Amino acid sequence: MAEESTRRRNVSSSSYGNSKKEEGFVYDDQSASQDDADGKGLSAKHAKFLPRGQQHVRPRRLPPPSTLTEFIQQNWEWIPPVIYTLLAAFTRYYQIGKSNVVVWDEAHFGKFGSHYLKRDFYFDVHPPLGKMLVGLAGLLSGYDGSFEFKSGEAYPSHVPYTAMRVILATFGVGMVPIGWFTAVELGFSQRACHLVTLMVLCDCAWATISRFILLDSMLLFFTFTTVFGLTKFHNQQWRSFSFEWWFWLAFTGVSIGCVDSVKWVGFFVTALVGLYTIEDLWEKFGDLQMPIRIYLRHWAARILCLIITPFMVYLASFKIHFLILNHSGPGDAQMSSLFQANLRGNDFSQNPLEVAYGSKITLKNMGWGGGLLHSHPHSYPTGSQQQQVTCYHYKDDNNHWLVMPRWDEKEYDPNGDLRFLQDGDTVRLIHASTGRNMHSHPLPAPITKLNNEVSCYGNATVGDHQDHWAVEVVDDLNMGSKDKVHRIHSLTTRLRLKHVAQGCYLRAANAILPQWGWKQVEVSCVKENNPRDAHTYWNVESHWNDRLPRGEVKLYRSPFFRDFWHLNVAMMTSNNALIPDPDKEDILASTPYQWPWLNVGLRMCGWGDQQIKYYLLGNPIVWWSGTASLLLSLVALGVYLLRMQRRYNDFEPGQWDHVLYVGKVALIGWFLHYFPFLAMGRVTYIHHYLPALWFSVLMTGHLLDHFIFKSKRLSERTKWTVFIFCALAVIETFLWFRGIVFGIEGPIQDYKGLLWRKSWNIY
The missing domain is CATH 2.80.10.50 (Trefoil (Acidic Fibroblast Growth Factor, subunit A))
Structure with missing residues (x-):
């Protein structure tokens, strides 16, 4: 175990020793609290991207604080995420019950939640975890499952729709601190971490879609946690098979299982983790100093945590689904006859x-x-x-x-x-x-x-x-x-x-x-x-x-794995059947080509003067800068490769590996979440782009960090100027479009200046 604990990913050499000195630990308080201005990160964990000899800084344990000032100083790294979490709670909870009617896809997912409370079997094209959480939100809110959730219908007084929205919006709140911690684990500077978190906090689409009884907030939250788990695990690679290493590998696997169990879109972030794992194991295969026994342990650990664990979580969601929905319901005919024979009623x-x-x-x-x-x-x-x-x-x-x-x-x-x-x-x-x-x-x-x-x-x-x-x-x-x-x-x-x-x-x-x-x-x-x-x-x-006597079906049993596979194939078949109808125009649908540049928005409800109106539209600054950063990253990659070919040295030792690692997470993650929709025949909507948006935000922070915030050629004044300009642009744009997030009252014509693009059907 000691031999592989010294494995380093971001330096060219590795050794297998037993001493703390060989493991790269430095007991140095000054190194642990380096100022962000020099571009060396937020904490000691990011010292591993420095030259060898300054890596894996472990700060000395400080005595318990005796004053409030000491407590704040010792826990300063927790202050920003706490503040951002409170701001996220405001943007997600503020006036969340303002509209008392069934908004957009609440008509579907609220109804599915009702089935869990009534225990009636239903069928849907999505896995059950997200909808079970909707049912749990209803149960915790005191809802009895009697409402039909017809689109546009007013909620009766006995339906605690506000409480249900608040519970589900909590997943949207959680996205913001997870965004902060992910940026920290990626080694971003303080300014880049703040900017990335502000983009998550102030994106109008993410905020809007988190405020209703939908699955998207859960899908996005588990997508965020999967990427966060991947980055945490990556930062534990230098001490393989430690408790932290195992914990974050298992955390990533559980998160994969959760995101896959909410919507199949989660398989895209699963593919990202899979590609990272393949590359990681390939690099370890080329390390001739690593014993075969240790290499096989790496394989076994990843099979256990990244394949078996997610599958067990996915399997468990269906097992609980079948256990709860044990009464005959509207989705019976999708299942086998033996399965239906065991349903009550x-x-x-x-x-x-x-x-x-x-x-x-x-x-x-x-x-x-x-x-x-x-x-x-x-x-x-x-x-x-x-x-x-x-x-x-x-x-x-x-x-x-x-x-x-x-x-x-x-x-x-x-x-x-x-x-x-x-x-x-x-x-x-x-x-x-x-x-x-x-x-x-x-x-x-x-x-x-x-x-x-x-x-x-x-x-x-x-x-x-x-x-x-x-x-x-x-x-x-x-x-x-x-x-x-x-x-x-x-x-x-x-x-x-x-x-x-x-x-x-x-x-x-x-x-x-x-x-x-x-x-x-x-x-x-x-x-x-x-x-x-x-x-x-x-x-x-x-x-x-x-003319015939009744039979006896008490002895009939349907095997779980047969039912599990049957339902998944039925889901896939029905999902593939969701193709655009050429005879009908779906005014809500959009094409993937329209998403990156925010060509379209989506009316989530009726647009009458007396209705509360919500428009699903991203923060233009966040979306446009994200798309531009993806294109710029390809240009920058090409330029750097050409300069390397000409023997130019633009990076310090280990820096190129880190820049490439973050760039691959962001670019490949975006690619995996976006390009599959170009090949799909099914009908698509703008909310399908929301998971891909996270990776474009990471790329924006990465490029700003690399070219500006960590640049040694630019002055502190220039860095602060760029940061303040970008932060204010994101915040002011969110405030400008806050009406479409919190709900527009009265005639839409009274709200001027919202039509930044003629293709937006706001007016």
């Missing part, structure tokens, strides 16, 4: 066990993200132009089908002998609502062109052999393999439906129909016979037959 306990001719059933597709076989009285606009057959993820009478004999058999007699459905039987499936037969023919499906179209055709007396489907049993989750299954059981028997005439198999594979198909899942008939294709597997979910 579900009617599957009334299912007759064995399916017979004449039974009314629903058929659930067993592919990941599968829905219920569905039809409705709307026709395909192309192909046969017959009645559509789709998969639908919600319970509906249009999901009901009747099991009937084929045309060349004796007509079904409701008073005759019972005939149970068995493997190999050929049946007709009649849509209960419209009376049409499920049908297929050699016409291409509307989306999956290589497959045959599936439609509904005819009636009780009109039809042909194209209505015949053969039942092929795959297995049964209770009875086992196919040879043990004699009759089709509801819930547990997995089967395939083969079209007798065409030889193809009924399939639903998450291809989404256009608006004419109501964005439902396409059902087609696949010509390839792939017995392992789960999208051709179906099971009987609901089953009604007055």
Whole structure:
């Protein structure tokens, strides 16, 4: 353990010794409190960026303070973050209950919080942690879950919406001190730390979106903590496997798990940590003085803390989600039939066990993200132009089908002998609502062109052999393999439906129909016979037959990992379906190309004269300077590389490594959070840029620090002038646009000077 404790990342050499001198400790109070004016950082921890021999300064432990002045002096480094936290509380809490109506996406996430309080199962495209915290905020506020959170509707007196907003806004408050401490850990000067924190404090978009019942404040907070944990861990690399080293590595892993469990956008900051880890391990691999045993321990530590720990946090959020939502609710149909059978209030306990001719059933597709076989009285606009057959993820009478004999058999007699459905039987499936037969023919499906179209055709007396489907049993989750299954059981028997005439198999594979198909899942008939294709597997979910006794489902259990995977695939499928509708104009949507230069804002509510109006718009100084700094960083990197090639030495020992490290965190972090949206087909809004904004703010502070605040060529007067100018620009711009944060009352025309860009739809 002593051998690797002397590992240094920011100097060219490393040694493995046991003495404190070799570890680079310097017991020097003067070094520990160096003035910021010389650009050497805020505290002793940043002395590691100095030449060797002045690194890892550990100040002498001071006696307990005897006066208030001594206490302030000894804890001076905590004064700024405390003050900024109080200011953040003001900007996030001030008049937070001013608007008493459901604002923007409070209509979604408030409703999800209500489901947790009522314990009704629901479905959403985001992981559950953030919404569970919304439910917890409601529980702590005394909310009973009875409000429906309809957009624009006024909150009734029994809904403590202000208290819920305050609890969730606390995550927005936490962003500000975390921003300060992150800048400190990145080795910024005092002036740069203050400026970065002011940009976090005074960005209008961050402040506005933190003040409502939304997930974004939690997403941003955990993004901030993940970057903070990464920087803290980086600064412990010189003493590997110490308690602090383990703590901050584990902290980063837990934070990754939390941010991923709020929204999948969290995977972008996860990728940043992953790239850092890969580079770090690659550098250690090239250190020939490091024993193989120590190198393998580094791998094991990162696997434990950065892979297993985040996954366990993510897994735990879903486990708690399932434990809380144990009642039947609006999202049941997204889950497997066995999962639904274990929900309280579900009617599957009334299912007759064995399916017979004449039974009314629903058929659930067993592919990941599968829905219920569905039809409705709307026709395909192309192909046969017959009645559509789709998969639908919600319970509906249009999901009901009747099991009937084929045309060349004796007509079904409701008073005759019972005939149970068995493997190999050929049946007709009649849509209960419209009376049409499920049908297929050699016409291409509307989306999956290589497959045959599936439609509904005819009636009780009109039809042909194209209505015949053969039942092929795959297995049964209770009875086992196919040879043990004699009759089709509801819930547990997995089967395939083969079209007798065409030889193809009924399939639903998450291809989404256009608006004419109501964005439902396409059902087609696949010509390839792939017995392992789960999208051709179906099971009987609901089953009604007055002639049969009720079944027993108490012994049915759905494995957690199967449910976990099923729900995640359903979330991914639904997320991919959130694509812009070319037939409709979404006035709130925007493109990623518009975000960096703040081309657009977003009206979060109605814009009438009598309404409290909120406009989601960033602080222009923060956004524009951030984007400009990203471009300037690329230019600076190119110039420095050219100068290095010409053997110019612009940096002190270890300084280039640190400048490059901070630049990579900021630039790659921004890239990972921004460019994926350029490739996404889903609809996007300006709030999707808010995590990327944090990295552009870090780049702004980094460049100002490098070129101005730590420059040895500029005078103190020049540095203070630049700092004061930048700080005042950020603060004054926030004060200018404070109305859109705290809420605009009265006619918008009374508020002049807000239209800095014609593309902002403020007036």
